[in-house]
Amino acid sequence: MTLMQIKSPNMSVDLLSRPKCSECPIRHRAVCSRCDADEIEQLEQIKSYKTFAAGDPILWRGDDLTYVASVVKGVATLSKTMEDGRIQMVGLLMPSDFIGRPNRKTIEFDVVAATEVTLCCFQRVPFERLLATVPHVSQRLLEIALDELDAARDWMLLLGRKTAREKIATFVEMMVRRQHVDGLGLDHEPLVLPLTRDEISNYLGLTLETVSRQLNALKKEGVLQFVDRRRFEVIDMAALHAASGDDSDGGVLC
Amino acid sequence: MTLMQIKSPNMSVDLLSRPKCSECPIRHRAVCSRCDADEIEQLEQIKSYKTFAAGDPILWRGDDLTYVASVVKGVATLSKTMEDGRIQMVGLLMPSDFIGRPNRKTIEFDVVAATEVTLCCFQRVPFERLLATVPHVSQRLLEIALDELDAARDWMLLLGRKTAREKIATFVEMMVRRQHVDGLGLDHEPLVLPLTRDEISNYLGLTLETVSRQLNALKKEGVLQFVDRRRFEVIDMAALHAASGDDSDGGVLC
DNA sequence: CGTAAACTTGACAAATATCAAAACTGGTGG
DNA sequence: CCACCAGTTTTGATATTTGTCAAGTTTACG
Numbered sequence: 001m002t003l004m005q006i007k008s009p010n011m012s013v014d015l016l017s018r019p020k021c022s023e024c025p026i027r028h029r030a031v032c033s034r035c036d037a038d039e040i041e042q043l044e045q046i047k048s049y050k051t052f053a054a055g056d057p058i059l060w061r062g063d064d065l066t067y068v069a070s071v072v073k074g075v076a077t078l079s080k081t082m083e084d085g086r087i088q089m090v091g092l093l094m095p096s097d098f099i100g101r102p103n104r105k106t107i108e109f110d111v112v113a114a115t116e117v118t119l120c121c122f123q124r125v126p127f128e129r130l131l132a133t134v135p136h137v138s139q140r141l142l143e144i145a146l147d148e149l150d151a152a153r154d155w156m157l158l159l160g161r162k163t164a165r166e167k168i169a170t171f172v173e174m175m176v177r178r179q180h181v182d183g184l185g186l187d188h189e190p191l192v193l194p195l196t197r198d199e200i201s202n203y204l205g206l207t208l209e210t211v212s213r214q215l216n217a218l219k220k221e222g223v224l225q226f227v228d229r230r231r232f233e234v235i236d237m238a239a240l241h242a243a244s245g246d247d248s249d250g251g252v253l254c
Numbered sequence: 255m256t257l258m259q260i261k262s263p264n265m266s267v268d269l270l271s272r273p274k275c276s277e278c279p280i281r282h283r284a285v286c287s288r289c290d291a292d293e294i295e296q297l298e299q300i301k302s303y304k305t306f307a308a309g310d311p312i313l314w315r316g317d318d319l320t321y322v323a324s325v326v327k328g329v330a331t332l333s334k335t336m337e338d339g340r341i342q343m344v345g346l347l348m349p350s351d352f353i354g355r356p357n358r359k360t361i362e363f364d365v366v367a368a369t370e371v372t373l374c375c376f377q378r379v380p381f382e383r384l385l386a387t388v389p390h391v392s393q394r395l396l397e398i399a400l401d402e403l404d405a406a407r408d409w410m411l412l413l414g415r416k417t418a419r420e421k422i423a424t425f426v427e428m429m430v431r432r433q434h435v436d437g438l439g440l441d442h443e444p445l446v447l448p449l450t451r452d453e454i455s456n457y458l459g460l461t462l463e464t465v466s467r468q469l470n471a472l473k474k475e476g477v478l479q480f481v482d483r484r485r486f487e488v489i490d491m492a493a494l495h496a497a498s499g500d501d502s503d504g505g506v507l508c
Numbered sequence: 509c510g511t512a513a514a515c516t517t518g519a520c521a522a523a524t525a526t527c528a529a530a531a532c533t534g535g536t537g538g
Numbered sequence: 539c540c541a542c543c544a545g546t547t548t549t550g551a552t553a554t555t556t557g558t559c560a561a562g563t564t565t566a567c568g
Binding site: 209228 | 523524525526527532533
Binding site: 196197198208209212213216229 | 545546547548549
């Protein structure tokens with residue numbers, strides 16, 4: 001039994017039923033997206049689906065990294081904790097995002113399922129071999145890493161320089177964008193905040209009280225409308241974008 | 255003439271004299287570090303050294319990315335600017351660090367020489383071809399990108415959760431560490447802050463006044479000693495590390 | 509020297525955190 | 539079906555940190 005399994009009692013491994021890659025919702029975006037049929041076959045050999053319930057730890061800091069994985073469904077958080085308990089989330093993993101670091105035995109942060117999460121896991125060592133032999137995998141992984149790096153740098157601007165209001169608006173806007181991409185939020189289905197106020201505060205470098213206040217401010221101003229604590233609709237997209245502090249061009253249009 | 259040259263009047267291109275890779279101070283750490291003699295030869299074909307004076311822009315946001323490069327000598331900053339002028343530095347590039355993004359025509363931030371900088375530039379398009387054909391280059395670049403990502407995430411913790419004092423102490427500690435690696439600071443040579451107070455404040459998400467106050471606090475406490483505004487010595491390494499807010503293990507020992 | 513840039517220092521303001529309490533929500537079992 | 543409970547969220551009062559503004563001071567360099 002792996003460390004990962006010990007730490008995650010609710011994790012269910014689904015070794016025998018390996019869903020077909022051809023029907024995978026992230027087939028065209030994940031680390032496998034450049035692969036041809038033959039290469040997919042090789043990946044299929046070392047893959048297994050695992051699901052985690054909301055709140056379950058997926059990987060703990062310093063854990064033996066026996067698997068790397070792609071997020072197929074759901075949202076996972078990636079965070080760092082200081083000795084005195086201060087927490088900073090350093091990534092929000094959504095479908096097609098990659099977990100783990102090839103050629104490293106451990107990772108330096110905690111990964112936790114925020115919602116129910118389905119992962120497509122690859123055994124690390126065989127995956128590293130593929131990385132060395134299948135350029136389509138390593139090329140795509142490089143691209144994913146560079147995209148993550150760009151995203152991390154945008155987040156650094158947010159954490160270092162944006163006001164509480166701008167942070168909240170940026171976060172909500174990001175939820176809107178990513179849920180469009182995932183094809184959820186079919187037209188007028190309400191959008192979802194996959195995180196609690198506390199988790200949002202850890203993502204934005206704020207306290208949960210400030211998150212609550214700013215979210216309610218946007219509600220009172222008629223920018224957002226909430227159907228319950230998690231689900232909302234954007235009433236005034238332009239105002240939301242204006243509040244984010246990001247460049248005026250681009251955001252609203254695409 | 256490239257955009258880069260227009261924007262950087264003081265840049266000096268040194269197309270004819272291509273220093274030997276075998277004598278390069280970053281030969282064993284940069285993007286070329288895994289290459290054998292034959293592969294180095296290929297890189298040598300498309301490389302050229304360029305130097306920039308302190309303060310010169312190297313690449314401007316949105317610029318046509320005709321080159322990617324490795325930092326050979328000196329320090330460059332990588333930063334993002336908001337419409338109203340707020341600045342957040344998102345990276346500090348030191349020897350062996352990589353500049354640019356293959357398969358992208360532009361980058362999303364400004365790169366500026368903080369000290370005099372020497373770059374080993376590779377024409378982007380030929381470099382991309384090497385990336386596709388020489389695994390030793392793409393493997394190393396992936397590793398560099400993942401290291402950058404780890405560093406960016408550490409910085410996110412700093413920006414989101416650390417106090418002004420912790421930010422300053424972390425920054426100073428980082429200067430100590432990186433200057434040891436570069437083999438500068440030969441034993442009891444004083445260490446150097448390669449940035450002004452203002453630049454440090456943009457790196458740490460503070461104001462220059464707060465940087466000045468915290469630096470002077472560490473001086474008054476006898477943790478640091480300054481020989482001039484840029485050069486300093488660490489008197490009490492343990493106190494410095496304790497002030498950084500990082501885990502007690504590791505830091506001091508290695 | 510003289511001047512501009514970099515840095516320091518002080519007084520005050522503003523944003524956000526902290527602490528405390530109340531209100532809400534979703535789920536559970538009677 | 540309802541009441542209750544724990545966890546989450548909201549709201550309010552206050553404290554703290556850091557930012558802002560405004561002089562000064564030092565330093566590097568011509």
